[in-house]
Amino acid sequence: MQQYPSQLLERAVEAFSCLPGVGRKTALRLVLHLLRQSDDEVDGFADAISHVKHDVKYCKVCHNISDSDLCSICADPRRDASLVCVVENVQDVMAIENTQQFHGLYHVLGGVISPLDGIGPHDLEIESLVKRVEKGGVREIILALSSTMEGDTTNFYISRKLKGKDVKLSVIARGISVGDELEYTDEVTLGRSILNRTPFET
C-alpha cells in the first residue's frame, strides 16, 4: 500500500483512480499535473465537471445529451423527423453525425441488453421508442447498434416490440470495411457482405 504524504493528495488520487482505465499511478501523475497548473485552471476544471453533471439535460425526444429539453438535432426543422436512427450512446450519435450522411433524428437507448452486466430492456429507452412510433410520424427505424451478441439481442427485442406497428425497420449494412482486404476479413462478415450485395453503381 502506497503511503501518501498528504491526505488531500490521497483523496484526489482516490477520486481520479475511480475513472475507467486510470490506476493509482496514473491518478497520482494527473493530480501532480493539476498541482502545477494555475488556481484558475484547476478551478475551471473542477467547475466544468460539476457543471456538466448538474446542468446537463437529456433531450426528451431522443434522450441524447443536450443543453436544453430538446436537443439541437431534434429541434432542427431541416432534419427528417420520419427517419429515426436507434443508437447505443452519445458517442454513436457523434460518430454518425461526423459522417454527414444521415439527416434524420436519433433515439439513444443508453446501452444494449446485456444480462451479464445486469442490463435488461427496462434499463434502456426502448419503451419510449415504442411510444415514439405509436405517436405516429415515424416512417422508418434504422437500427445502428454494435455488431455484437448484445447488439443483435437488442435489435431482436426492438423488432419484436415494434411488430405490427406501421413502421419500416432496417439495420445498418454489415460488410467489409472500406479499405479492407478480403484475405483478412473474417468469414462471417465476408459471408454477409456477399449475401447483402448491392447493385454496382457507376
Added chain:
Amino acid sequence: MQQYPSQLLERAVEAFSCLPGVGRKTALRLVLHLLRQSDDEVDGFADAISHVKHDVKYCKVCHNISDSDLCSICADPRRDASLVCVVENVQDVMAIENTQQFHGLYHVLGGVISPLDGIGPHDLEIESLVKRVEKGGVREIILALSSTMEGDTTNFYISRKLKGKDVKLSVIARGISVGDELEYTDEVTLGRSILNRTPFET
C-alpha cells in the same frame, strides 16, 4: 472537428483533454462515465480536486507535498536528520519510502536541470538545499536523481554548489537491477556495475 451535442459536455471534455495522456476520445469517455455516477460522487470528485489545489502545502524544510508546514517525515523525531536524500519529485519520495530502507530526510528539487524544457537551477530547490547544509546538522547528502543526462547534470551542479562545505556527498548505486540477466543489460550499466562492485557478503 467533433460536434458535441452540448456546450457543457464540450467544456468538460476540453478540461479533461488538457490532462497528460488524455485525448479527446478518452476525455469524452471519462466525462460520460462521470455522468453515470451519482451527484454526490461527482461533487466529491470536483471537491477533491479543488481542495488539493487550494489547501495542499509544501513542507518548508524538504518541499515535499504535505498537509501542514512541516511534512510528516521531517516532523518525525525518529528519523535521522543528518542524512538528506535529494530527489526529483514527490513520486520519488514515495518510491523510496516504499522500500523502507531509508530513515533520513528528503529534499525535493521539483525537477532536474533541463535546458531543453527551460528548467534552470533557479527553478529548482537547489539554493534551499545549500542553505540547509550551511545551517549545519547535515552529515551526508545522497543524490537520488534519475540516471539520465539531466539527472547527471543536476548532480554535477549540486556537487559544485556544495564544494568546500562540510558534508559527505554520495550517489545511489547504479548497476544491474535485481532479477536482471547480464545478457540483456546494456553495456554502460554493466560496465558501471563492475567498476562499482561491492564486497561479497555472506
